[in-house]
Amino acid sequence: MQRILVNQTSIAETRAENVDSAPLEAGQVRLALESFALTSNNVTYAAAGFDIGYWQFFPSGTEGWGIVPVWGTAKVVESRSDVLEVGTRLYGFYPMADEVVITPSAAQGGFVDIAEHRAKLPLIYNQYTPVRSGSDADDHLRAILQPLLATSFLLFDWLQDNAYFGAQQIIIGSASSKTGLGLCKYLAEPADRAYRIVGLTSAKNRAFVEGLGACDSVLTYDQIDDIAQVPSVYVDMSGNSDVKMALHTHLGDSLKHSSAVGLSHWDHFAPTQKLAGPKPEFFFAPSQVAKRRAEWGPGEIEKQITAAWKRIAADASTWMNVQVYRGIAAAEAPYLALVTGQAAPTTGVIIRP
Incomplete structure (x- = not known):
């Protein structure tokens, strides 16, 4: 088995290694990864690995080194389970490795890994969905975009659920990220929207964000003082504390809500900051999924x-x-x-083990 380990306290440090594959126990299956995506999500998983528990999904057994989860497609290559046959292809949450062992249980729409170490972790990450053999392009788009745009849509749904906090403008930090551009596009869909969409990005990515056509205005990080001081919501995809400080200071009490989503700028993140306006609140997508499942019934939010x-x-x-x-x-x-901020927003990365 080949895998990538990441230093849990210095996430830009990695090493590839080979380890022996563990024999299967009763009820387990072995999955060989066919392909997986690398996106800004994976940076957040590493940066928030201890706080949210991402290091716990695929324990490395090596002190100080963890395995970053990824989204992708894998095939059952060995089975001691009554519910999953060899040859079944599954989309879901995997380690950055070429194989993984899970303990599947049948569930609505697919399977759930009921391994003991994952029992208390969010259900959405433990679910695996059967997928038919199709084109590589379909697998690649699903792995790159589905997790990111699912977060974008859940953010949009959550903002709707809260009547946009009464905002006249919604500001998206790191609007060039795929999660950011997804949120901009969903926010632009309602014909009767009463808010403006303001995209914040770096100077090098401004033209890209403008070209997507979803924002009413696109500003660079050094133009925060040009943002109108009207009731606003800030959705922060990057965790850049300098940008957050500047925006909170500029808007003050005009900022009605500040939402923290991602940590792609993990090296510019300060966990304790005294900010003007509302205290930032972390948006955890699985919580919105759980809320909608309770309100709408199983399967509906997934369809949307x-x-x-x-x-x-x-x-x-x-x-x-x-x-x-x-x-x-x-x-x-x-x-x-991705970790060092050098990845282009126009690129989607796929690894085929």
Whole structure:
């Protein structure tokens, strides 16, 4: 088995290694990963690995080193389970490795890993969905966009659920990220919307965000003082504390809600900051899923998420170029590019072990 380990206290440090595959116990299956995506999500998983528990999904057994989860597609290659046959392909949450062992239990729409160490972790990450054999392109788009755009849509749903906190403008930090651009696009869909959409991004990515056509205005981080001082919501995809400080200071009490979503700028994140206006609150997508499941019944929010991400994926070829890397060791370079902020927003990264 090949895998990538990440230093849990210095997440830009990685190493590839080979370890012996564990024999299966009764009820377990072995999955061989066919492909997985690397996105800004994976940086957040590493940066928030202790706080939210992402290191717990796939324990490495090596002190100080963890395995970052990824989204992708795998095939059952060995089974001692009555519910999963060899050859079944599953989409879901995997380690950055070429194989994984799970303990599947049948559930609505697919399977759940009921391994003891995952029992207290969010259900959405323990679910695996059967997928038919299709084109590589379909697998790649699903792995890259579905997790990111699911978060985008759940953010949109949550904002709707809270009447946009009475905001006249919604400001999206790191609007060039795929989660950010997804939220901008969903926010732009209602014909009767009463808010403006303001995208914040770096100077090098401004033209890209403008070209997507979802924002009413696109500003760079050094133009925060140009943002109108009207009732606002800030949705922060990057965790950049300097940007957050500047925006909170500028808007003050005009800021009605500040939402923290991602940590792609983990190296500019300060966990304790005294800010003007409301205290930032962390948005945890699985909580919104759980709320909607309770309100709407099982399966409905999943249907809406699927329809939503496919709407944006339909024209992804016009703004995203998929780059495929082969071999687990090849994951280190694009992961490092994401961690250090060097990855282009127009690129989608796929690893084929």
